[in-house]
Amino acid sequence: MTIELDEGTVTRTGSSSSPSLYFASAMPTGGAKAVLAMVPGYADHGARYAHVMGALAEHGIGSVAIDLRGHGRAQGPRGFCMNFDEFLDDARELRGLVETRAKGAPLVLFGHSFGGLVAALSALEEPSPWKGLVLSAPFFGLGLEVPRIKVLAGKVASRLYPKLGLPSGLEGKDMTHDPAKAKTYDGDPLVFKNATARWFTEATAAQQKALSSAPRLALPLYMTFGTADKVASFTAGKRFFDAAGSKDKTWDPREGLFHEVLNEPSWKDIVENIARWVLARTSEK
Numbered sequence: 488m489t490i491e492l493d494e495g496t497v498t499r500t501g502s503s504s505s506p507s508l509y510f511a512s513a514m515p516t517g518g519a520k521a522v523l524a525m526v527p528g529y530a531d532h533g534a535r536y537a538h539v540m541g542a543l544a545e546h547g548i549g550s551v552a553i554d555l556r557g558h559g560r561a562q563g564p565r566g567f568c569m570n571f572d573e574f575l576d577d578a579r580e581l582r583g584l585v586e587t588r589a590k591g592a593p594l595v596l597f598g599h600s601f602g603g604l605v606a607a608l609s610a611l612e613e614p615s616p617w618k619g620l621v622l623s624a625p626f627f628g629l630g631l632e633v634p635r636i637k638v639l640a641g642k643v644a645s646r647l648y649p650k651l652g653l654p655s656g657l658e659g660k661d662m663t664h665d666p667a668k669a670k671t672y673d674g675d676p677l678v679f680k681n682a683t684a685r686w687f688t689e690a691t692a693a694q695q696k697a698l699s700s701a702p703r704l705a706l707p708l709y710m711t712f713g714t715a716d717k718v719a720s721f722t723a724g725k726r727f728f729d730a731a732g733s734k735d736k737t738w739d740p741r742e743g744l745f746h747e748v749l750n751e752p753s754w755k756d757i758v759e760n761i762a763r764w765v766l767a768r769t770s771e772k
Contacts, residue, residue: 489516490544497553497561497580506562508577509533509554510584513540519549521618521769522589524581526609527552528600528626529686530566530657530679532559535672536599539749539758546762550597551588553581555605558677565679567650571608571689578609586616593769599623600719600746601690607697607727610706619707619768620733621761624746627694628723630716645688652681661717662747672750698723701730708736709764711757713744737764 490513497508511533514522523543527533533552540550555577557563568574585594596617598606603625610620657680659669672678708731712724721740728738739760744751749758 488545488547490514490541491516497584499580505573505576506556508556508562508580509560510551510581511537511540512549512551512584512588513537513544514549514588515544515547518590519592520547521593521595521765522549522551522585523595523597523621523765524585524617525550525552526555526578526581526596526598526602526606527558528602529682529690530558530655531600531602532677534559534677535675536749539754542755542758543762546766548762548765549588549592551581551585553577553584555602560677564650564683566652566681566686567683568686568689569649571693574605575609575612578605579613582613582616593618595619595621595765595769597621597623598625599749601626603627603719604690604693604697607704608693608700611697611700611704614706617706619709619765620704621765622708622710622724623748624712624716624719625710625724625727626690626719627697627727628720630718630720630746642688645684649683649685651684653684655680655682657718661745663745663750663752665750665752668747668750672747694723698727698730701727702732704731704733706733707768708733709739709761710737711739711741711748711760713741713746713748713751715743716746718746735768 494511532554554561603622659672
C-alpha cells in the first residue's frame with residue numbers, strides 16, 4: 488500500500504494571537520477506512536509517531552498528529568500554558584485537520600500521556616464527530632509521588648512565576664526498554680527537559696476534572712497502559728477506565744512495559760490491536 492505523507496503549519500481558525508501549531512499526516516492512497524487524530528504527550532511531538540502512523544496506514548487507517556502549542560515545531564513557550572483550555576483549543580484545530588483530510592471517513596481520537604488527558608477532556612466536552620477514543624498511558628496522575636513541599640512550591644510559583652521551569656526528570660530509559668529509542672529520546676532537540684509551574688498546576692486540575700467527569704464519557708473507549716509505567720499513574724488510569732460511562736470499553740494492560748508502549752519493542756502488536764479495534768467500530772455494518 489502506498490501512503491501519502493504531508494506536514495506543515497496549522498492556520499489558526501481562532502484568535503490570531505494564538506501560536507501556530509504543526510502537523511504531520513499519513514493517509515492511505517485512494518482513501519482511508521478511518522482516520523486517527525493523534526495528540527502526543529508533554530515535551531513530545533508528532534514526528535516521534537511516524538512508525539505508528541505508517542503501520543496504521545498499512546491497515547487502511549489514516550492519521551494526523553499535531554504538535555501542541557509550546558511543543559515540537561509549534562510556536563509558543565516550551566511546555567507552557569496559562570490555562571488548560573488552551574490545549575483544548577489546539578485539539579479543535581486537530582479536529583478540523585482530520586475532517587478536511589478524512590473525506591467522509593469515520594474519525595477516532597487518540598492521545599498519549601498528557602495528550603491522553605487533553606484527548607479525554609476534549610472528547611468529554613465535544614464528543615462529536617468522534618466514533619471512539621483511544622488512550623495510551625494517559626496522564627491522569629503521576630507515576631511517582633511528588634514531595635508535598637515541591638507541590639506547594641509549584642503552586643506558589645504558578646501564581647508568581649508561571650513560566651518557571653524545573654527539571655522534569657524524564658529520561659529515555661524510563662520511556663522504553665528499547666536502548667536505541669531511549670537514546671533517540673534523550674538526544675531529540677525537540678524533547679525539552681523542563682516542566683513549567685503553571686502547566687503543572689493546570690494539568691493537575693485537569694486530571695481531577697477528567698476523573699470526576701469520566702462517568703459522562705459515552706464514546707467507545709480503548710486504553711492501553713504499561714504496568715511498569717514510571718511517568719503516568721497506572722492506578723489513576725484504571726480508575727478513569729472503570730469510572731468511564733462507555734458501554735463499549737477495552738482495557739489493554741501490558742505487563743512490564745514502560746510509559747511509551749508504542750515505542751517499546753512490542754509496539755507493533757499494540758498497533759495491531761488498536762487497528763482492529765478502530766476498524767471494528769468504524770466499519771459499516
